[in-house]
Amino acid sequence: MLHRDLLDMSEKMENIQSQSSQTRYDKGNLSLRSSNQRSGAMNSDEPNPLTDELAQLMMLVANNRCKTSFAKLFSHFAPKINSFGVQRLSQQGLAMDLVQETMSRVWTKAHLYNADKAAVSTWVFTIMRNQCFDMLRKVQHNREDAFGDDIWPLFESDDAENNDDDFLLSASLLQHVEELPPLQRQVVQGIYMQELTQQELADKLNIPIGTVKSRLRLGLEKLKSFMEKHYD
Amino acid sequence: MINYHPDQHLLSLHAKGELPLSMSIAISAHAEFCAHCQQQLDQMTLALSEQQFEQNQTIQPASIEQHGQLDDLLNQFLNNTLDSLDTEVKTKPQSSLVADNSVTIKGQQYMLPRVFKQQITSGWQGIGKVSRLRLDTGEPQARASLLHIAANGEIPDHTHKGSELTLLLAGEFSDCYNTYKPGDFMLLDQNHEHSPKTTEGCLCYTIVDAPLYFTKGISKLLNPIGDLLY
Numbered sequence: 336m337l338h339r340d341l342l343d344m345s346e347k348m349e350n351i352q353s354q355s356s357q358t359r360y361d362k363g364n365l366s367l368r369s370s371n372q373r374s375g376a377m378n379s380d381e382p383n384p385l386t387d388e389l390a391q392l393m394m395l396v397a398n399n400r401c402k403t404s405f406a407k408l409f410s411h412f413a414p415k416i417n418s419f420g421v422q423r424l425s426q427q428g429l430a431m432d433l434v435q436e437t438m439s440r441v442w443t444k445a446h447l448y449n450a451d452k453a454a455v456s457t458w459v460f461t462i463m464r465n466q467c468f469d470m471l472r473k474v475q476h477n478r479e480d481a482f483g484d485d486i487w488p489l490f491e492s493d494d495a496e497n498n499d500d501d502f503l504l505s506a507s508l509l510q511h512v513e514e515l516p517p518l519q520r521q522v523v524q525g526i527y528m529q530e531l532t533q534q535e536l537a538d539k540l541n542i543p544i545g546t547v548k549s550r551l552r553l554g555l556e557k558l559k560s561f562m563e564k565h566y567d
Numbered sequence: 568m569i570n571y572h573p574d575q576h577l578l579s580l581h582a583k584g585e586l587p588l589s590m591s592i593a594i595s596a597h598a599e600f601c602a603h604c605q606q607q608l609d610q611m612t613l614a615l616s617e618q619q620f621e622q623n624q625t626i627q628p629a630s631i632e633q634h635g636q637l638d639d640l641l642n643q644f645l646n647n648t649l650d651s652l653d654t655e656v657k658t659k660p661q662s663s664l665v666a667d668n669s670v671t672i673k674g675q676q677y678m679l680p681r682v683f684k685q686q687i688t689s690g691w692q693g694i695g696k697v698s699r700l701r702l703d704t705g706e707p708q709a710r711a712s713l714l715h716i717a718a719n720g721e722i723p724d725h726t727h728k729g730s731e732l733t734l735l736l737a738g739e740f741s742d743c744y745n746t747y748k749p750g751d752f753m754l755l756d757q758n759h760e761h762s763p764k765t766t767e768g769c770l771c772y773t774i775v776d777a778p779l780y781f782t783k784g785i786s787k788l789l790n791p792i793g794d795l796l797y
């Protein structure tokens with residue numbers, strides 16, 4: 336019933352908003368919530384209509400800031416996040432906070448979602464778990480900190496091996512990074528140690544992305560020559 | 568080659584987000600060294616997310632009141648919150664680049680796993696070859712620290728009331744049981760007595776004095792009903 340209500344609401348939304356044509360794509364046969372017959376949890380090779388549909392909605396949110404698609408994602412995820420929150424946080428008020436915080440992040444971080452790396456469900460689960468972790472710290476220890484995303488990084492669920500290499504490599508590169516000129520060092524650290532994208536770094540430093548690229552290239556060339564000197 | 572790993576129980580509590588901060592840091596740091604455990608965590612997370620979000624039968628029906636609250640929340644999002652979130656993101660002040668993720672002790676600099684990014688807030692203390700940097704996790708039940716032992720140093724024989732977790736981050740050390748390498752994750756209970764020694768020096772992450780604290784999920788400590796649900 337809830338589902339029906341939310342669908343009606345998202346249809347209403349469609350009427351009041353004049354969205355681009357893509358947002359009208361699927362009202363007729365929305366299949367959200369109908370995939371419980373799929374049981375094999377690890378069988379992610381099989382095409383799954385729910386997975387594809389959620390990914391499509393995320394794309395529309397990320398690229399078009401489509402509120403209708405957000406409403407559909409909300410109607411799928413919110414009751415389930417709420418039930419997770421009720422189990423984990425015990426108080427209903429906090430469960431509703433968890434829904435709000437999680438869905439806010441789905442909206443603001445949508446552009447970082449990568450369908451090749453994880454299903455939308457897994458991505459939202461990660462956001463929810465991290466958020467819940469921070470909320471529990473607040474309840475239990477009265478700490479206003481946000482460590483969830485450090486403990487379970489959001490956007491690299493399937494390249495653990497690369498991370499591993501990166502970390503071990505950084506350990507030996509670290510002292511050479513310190514020897515770089517400050518502007519190059521800033522860019523190299525931003526990309527490789529804080530794991531920002533080139534665009535994020537450009538925004539943060541308020542410089543064009545081309546400048547990020549050229550400083551990065553210079554920095555990496557210099558590092559390469561440090562390393563060669565060191566290991567020859 | 569890493570020989571000591573967290574067990575399945577700890578990994579699964581970690582994937583659910585049920586461990587306290589001190590222990591979550593340890594598992595996450597181990598997984599940065601250990602592709603095998605990282606892969607298991609990824610699979611557990613995938614399975615949990617499918618169970619939570621793609622299967623109806625595990626979800627308790629929300630009450631009428633909750634329906635109403637969710638409807639209100641969605642309306643609030645559509646009419647207001649989403650737009651203000653977008654404005655907030657655009658006008659957010661540029662935060663300065665975050666401090667780098669390393670520590671220096673006795674003239675030596677160590678790169679730490681990413682999970683320590685926000686955790687190093689105090690300085691080193693200690694005498695002789697043993698130095699300790701306390702982490703402020705806010706957990707009265709456990710004391711988490713970075714522990715540095717300089718070359719040819721050792722920790723005198725000790726036992727502990729609770730369990731003791733040691734994650735080796737750099738260097739090597741040995742005790743009467745074995746020799747350990749970076750990434751090795753050792754959880755000893757109170758019956759073990761040991762005195763680690765190192766020849767080349769080492770850096771560890773340790774948590775001590777935590778009777779039963781690690782292996783119980785947070786929500787169980789918080790909520791007695793948790794036992795029935797997990």
Ligand SMILES: [Zn+2]
Nearest residue numbers: 572573601604
């Ligand atoms: Zn492992």
